Amino acid sequence: xxxxxxxxxxxxxxxxxxxxxxxxxxxxxxxxxxxxxxxxxxxxxxxxxxxxxxxxxxxxxxxxxxxxxxxxxxxxxxxxxxxxxxxxxxxxxxxxxxxxxxxxxxxxxxxxxxxx
Amino acid sequence: xxxxxxxxxxxxxxxxxxxxxxxxxxxxxxxxxxxxxxxxxxxxxxxxxxxxxxxxxxxxxxxxxxxxxxxxxxxxxxxxxxxxxxxxxxxxxxxxxxxxxxxxxxxxxxxxxxx
Numbered sequence: 518x519x520x521x522x523x524x525x526x527x528x529x530x531x532x533x534x535x536x537x538x539x540x541x542x543x544x545x546x547x548x549x550x551x552x553x554x555x556x557x558x559x560x561x562x563x564x565x566x567x568x569x570x571x572x573x574x575x576x577x578x579x580x581x582x583x584x585x586x587x588x589x590x591x592x593x594x595x596x597x598x599x600x601x602x603x604x605x606x607x608x609x610x611x612x613x614x615x616x617x618x619x620x621x622x623x624x625x626x627x628x629x630x631x632x633x
Numbered sequence: 634x635x636x637x638x639x640x641x642x643x644x645x646x647x648x649x650x651x652x653x654x655x656x657x658x659x660x661x662x663x664x665x666x667x668x669x670x671x672x673x674x675x676x677x678x679x680x681x682x683x684x685x686x687x688x689x690x691x692x693x694x695x696x697x698x699x700x701x702x703x704x705x706x707x708x709x710x711x712x713x714x715x716x717x718x719x720x721x722x723x724x725x726x727x728x729x730x731x732x733x734x735x736x737x738x739x740x741x742x743x744x745x746x747x748x
């Protein structure tokens with residue numbers, strides 16, 4: 518079945534540092550890929566997405582590129598801020614070829630703490 | 634729109650009691666999901682409704698769990714009887730099912746503690 522593996526952290530950075538959170542996936546066909554962010558005490562919010570190979574999703578300075586050859590969707594940001602402290606989830610939605618085309622399969626999440 | 638609304642935000646109950654979690658999806662959305670989040674297992678899909686009909690309940694842990702969606706604007710997740718291992722954050726999410734890249738919108742969750 519579909520699965521997502523992401524670095525579990527926690528990750529602690531200083532403000533303005535470069536961020537990478539690795540994410541790889543296993544799925545048949547051509548899934549869509551997502552990064553969600555969860556701030557303390559809140560639900561998950563979509564951060565960015567990509568629906569086909571080589572697509573780059575971007576939002577709020579975060580970027581991730583859909584790499585089918587390496588089955589990866591790593592999240593990056595050039596200069597993190599204290600307000601970026603949150604839990605980040607990588608997720609995929611299958612295209613139906615392996616079964617579901619509605620279910621979001623999540624990684625375990627990565628806790629990011631940014632210190633001033 | 635106010636987004637996906639869940640109630641209560643926090644629930645503390647004693648083992649053996651019935652617990653009902655509620656969800657109001659975003660108006661116009663035709664898909665609704667219940668997820669459970671725990672430290673050990675992360676986010677797990679419990680059940681998926683499309684147009685108020687349960688399509689996939691394979692993630693429902695056991696018969697103690699049941700979910701209903703009587704209309705397009707309301708869903709419940711019931712646990713009866715509750716057990717300490719049910720302690721988790723339960724999220725409801727909704728989406729407009731238009732295809733592969735459709736975004737799911739999450740509520741703020743209900744933190745359930747069973748003592």
